[in-house]
Amino acid sequence: MSPEERASEGIFLGFQYPIEIPGVSMVNFMKTAVNEQRKHKGLEPLSSSDFLKLMREKKELVELDADLVSRSVNEGFSGGEKKRNEIFQMAMLEPKLSILDETDSGLDIDALKVVANGVNKLKSPDNASIVITHYQRLLDYIVPDFVHVLYNGKIIKSGGKELALELEEKGYDWLKKGVE
Amino acid sequence: MEKDQDKILKEVTQGEYKYGFVTDIENEAIPKGLNEDVVRLISQKKNEPEFMLEFRLKAFRYWQTLKMPEWAHLIIPKINYQDIIYYSVPKQKASGPKSMDDVDPELKATFDKLGIPLDEQKMLSGIAVDAVMDSVSVKTTFKENLAELGIIFCSFSEAVQEHPDLIKKYMGSVVPYTDNYFAALNSAVFSDGSFCYIPKGVRCPMELSTYFRINAANTGQFERTLIIAEDDSYVSYLEGCTAPQRDENQLHAAIVEIIVNKNAEVKYSTVQNWYPGDKNGKGGIYNFVTKRAKCVGENSKISWTQVETGSAITWKYPSCLLLGDNSVGEFYSVAVTNNHQQADTGTKMIHIGKNTKSLIISKGISAGFSQNSYRGLVKVVKNATNARNFSQCDSLLLGDKCGAHTFPYIEVDNKDSIVEHEATTSKIGEDQIFYCNQRGIKTEDAIGLIVNGYAKEVLNKLPMEFAVEAQKLLQISLEGSVG
Numbered sequence: 315m316s317p318e319e320r321a322s323e324g325i326f327l328g329f330q331y332p333i334e335i336p337g338v339s340m341v342n343f344m345k346t347a348v349n350e351q352r353k354h355k356g357l358e359p360l361s362s363s364d365f366l367k368l369m370r371e372k373k374e375l376v377e378l379d380a381d382l383v384s385r386s387v388n389e390g391f392s393g394g395e396k397k398r399n400e401i402f403q404m405a406m407l408e409p410k411l412s413i414l415d416e417t418d419s420g421l422d423i424d425a426l427k428v429v430a431n432g433v434n435k436l437k438s439p440d441n442a443s444i445v446i447t448h449y450q451r452l453l454d455y456i457v458p459d460f461v462h463v464l465y466n467g468k469i470i471k472s473g474g475k476e477l478a479l480e481l482e483e484k485g486y487d488w489l490k491k492g493v494e
Numbered sequence: 495m496e497k498d499q500d501k502i503l504k505e506v507t508q509g510e511y512k513y514g515f516v517t518d519i520e521n522e523a524i525p526k527g528l529n530e531d532v533v534r535l536i537s538q539k540k541n542e543p544e545f546m547l548e549f550r551l552k553a554f555r556y557w558q559t560l561k562m563p564e565w566a567h568l569i570i571p572k573i574n575y576q577d578i579i580y581y582s583v584p585k586q587k588a589s590g591p592k593s594m595d596d597v598d599p600e601l602k603a604t605f606d607k608l609g610i611p612l613d614e615q616k617m618l619s620g621i622a623v624d625a626v627m628d629s630v631s632v633k634t635t636f637k638e639n640l641a642e643l644g645i646i647f648c649s650f651s652e653a654v655q656e657h658p659d660l661i662k663k664y665m666g667s668v669v670p671y672t673d674n675y676f677a678a679l680n681s682a683v684f685s686d687g688s689f690c691y692i693p694k695g696v697r698c699p700m701e702l703s704t705y706f707r708i709n710a711a712n713t714g715q716f717e718r719t720l721i722i723a724e725d726d727s728y729v730s731y732l733e734g735c736t737a738p739q740r741d742e743n744q745l746h747a748a749i750v751e752i753i754v755n756k757n758a759e760v761k762y763s764t765v766q767n768w769y770p771g772d773k774n775g776k777g778g779i780y781n782f783v784t785k786r787a788k789c790v791g792e793n794s795k796i797s798w799t800q801v802e803t804g805s806a807i808t809w810k811y812p813s814c815l816l817l818g819d820n821s822v823g824e825f826y827s828v829a830v831t832n833n834h835q836q837a838d839t840g841t842k843m844i845h846i847g848k849n850t851k852s853l854i855i856s857k858g859i860s861a862g863f864s865q866n867s868y869r870g871l872v873k874v875v876k877n878a879t880n881a882r883n884f885s886q887c888d889s890l891l892l893g894d895k896c897g898a899h900t901f902p903y904i905e906v907d908n909k910d911s912i913v914e915h916e917a918t919t920s921k922i923g924e925d926q927i928f929y930c931n932q933r934g935i936k937t938e939d940a941i942g943l944i945v946n947g948y949a950k951e952v953l954n955k956l957p958m959e960f961a962v963e964a965q966k967l968l969q970i971s972l973e974g975s976v977g
Contacts, residue, residue, distance in 0.1 A: 317928065318931045318934050318935060321931065321934035329929065332929070333929040335926050335929070335943075335944060335947065337944070337948050337950050339947075342947075346939060350933075350934045354934065407933065
């Protein structure tokens with residue numbers, strides 16, 4: 315399956331390093347994406363007014379600064395703004411499965427809270443998120459249902475949220491030893 | 495907007511040159527070849543006054559002494575000037591149609607198909623069109639409405655008959671026939687074009703536009719446009735061009751002359767979409783054009799905007815002669831080349847008056863095996879105190895078989911002037927495309943999005959209706975260029 319098909323089927327990838335696209339406004343970018351995905355589902359494209367309304371709603375939900383959406387995609391955004399923008403896009407596209415790749419890297423505590431809040435608000439019985447991280451810090455705000463440890467492409471340990479706390483305390487080495 | 499986007503999608507998936515059809519209409523053409531008799535014949539066919547014939551003959555004799563210029567970064571196959579038909583007109587019931595009933599239905603249908611309805615009732619309000627097919631103007635719309643304001647908007651031939659004094663005074667005053675090889679050729683054999691005169695103090699209330707169409711095979715199109723803006727006047731002018739798909743190359747050598755007087759402003763926009771040739775570089779139009787504006791009066795302003803997507807070879811440098819104190823010249827350009835297209839385009843800003851300002855924004859986009867060059871001259875003469883220029887030349891490369899080149903020439907003889915030049919070269923990153931893919935946007939659309947974003951500064955300068963058109967055009971021109 316091509317990346318755009320996967321996306322339209324409801325998988326969202328939050329980038330660790332979101333890409334800048336100079337000259338392309340966030341509005342235009344999001345509108346194209348939303349309508350492409352609607353088309354994939356056999357839905358009519360959103361009218362401009364409906365789209366702008368949706369944007370306003372989601373912007374508030376993830377506490378994105380109003381002026382960010384009037385700028386070019388990620389251009390000149392700070393690290394925190396870029397990450398927040400990823401969560402905003404996730405909110406707009408309403409995926410079934412989100413994969414957030416080290417969303418916490420490079421974030422200060424306040425930005426981390428905002429991003430985590432966004433993820434929590436978007437959580438519903440109809441969707442799932444895979445949060446990739448190295449630190450407990452993020453998991454203080456996004457409380458996971460399951461924790462898996464990935465090593466060399468394989469899940470080597472699974473557990474509940476306690477596992478993350480255990481890892482924070484002991485590190486990863488003891489798990490690696492078990493595998494090798 | 496939604497509808498537009500769907501249309502874009504459809505067009506992208508089809509992605510062929512959609513103006514490539516031929517109209518089956520009877521032509522009256524003179525035999526191939528070029529000599530003094532042909533020049534006389536054209537003049538005679540057009541029933542021109544003596545001064546026109548003299549002008550043509552002088553130009554022709556001068557042209558014979560010239561050699562085709564070779565300085566451009568272009569590979570131009572040898573052109574056999576004896577193998578071209580210099581005058582070809584679609585046969586009409588009467589010469590010079592006065593009402594819609596006189597226009598051949600086939601011709602009407604052709605322009606309808608091109609999205610240029612000649613019927614004033616059906617037209618987009620606010621745009622007057624002069625439609626030129628092959629060697630003649632077919633119909634000029636809204637002429638009467640404009641005449642009430644004293645604006646003259648008609649075909650060049652008509653202007654020669656009706657306003658010979660204006661033609662005599664201004665023709666060749668900005669681009670003399672001695673200017674260059676193609677200007678000399680055009681001056682000898684040009685057959686029609688548009689003429690526009692805006693009287694003192696009048697703001698032209700609608701967009702004026704000329705639509706050029708080459709239809710007949712083996713013909714060249716040589717037209718002239720002359721625009722005169724008197725003191726305190728304003729006009730926005732747009733030209734569009736298309737041609738059928740043919741295996742042979744066809745020559746288009748035009749001249750545009752603009753005179754801008756005191757406090758007047760002229761905006762000239764071009765959406766050039768001549769047939770670019772096929773994927774292997776066979777066929778297509780040679781587009782060798784001389785465009786120049788003379789800002790004669792104080793505080794006068796000329797603004798060129800061009801979107802160049804068509805033609806096998808483009809050779810054109812819309813220029814500004816800034817004579818009047820405080821006059822302003824602007825040049826906004828997007829040039830796209832794909833497959834085997836070649837473009838050598840840019841501008842000349844000649845600062846002569848004091849406090850003159852110029853701005854150059856050039857965006858080149860190359861794909862396929864194409865070569866895209868920006869060539870620009872900024873010249874400040876000794877007495878042009880406080881002249882100011884800013885140039886920005888950006889190149890965007892798609893793929894690794896194409897080329898982007900920049901040839902800026904800067905000559906400054908005045909020490910109080912400031913001239914700035916900025917240039918960038920970039921590639922559309924695979925990571926940018928992947929990022930769009932990840933949001934559900936297909937690669938073709940992602941390229942369209944990124945390219946339009948890149949060219950936005952220029953597209954924004956186009957009149958509204960044409961900006962949408964130009965956006966689509968960019969996307970279609972680049973269809974299949976990445977992947």
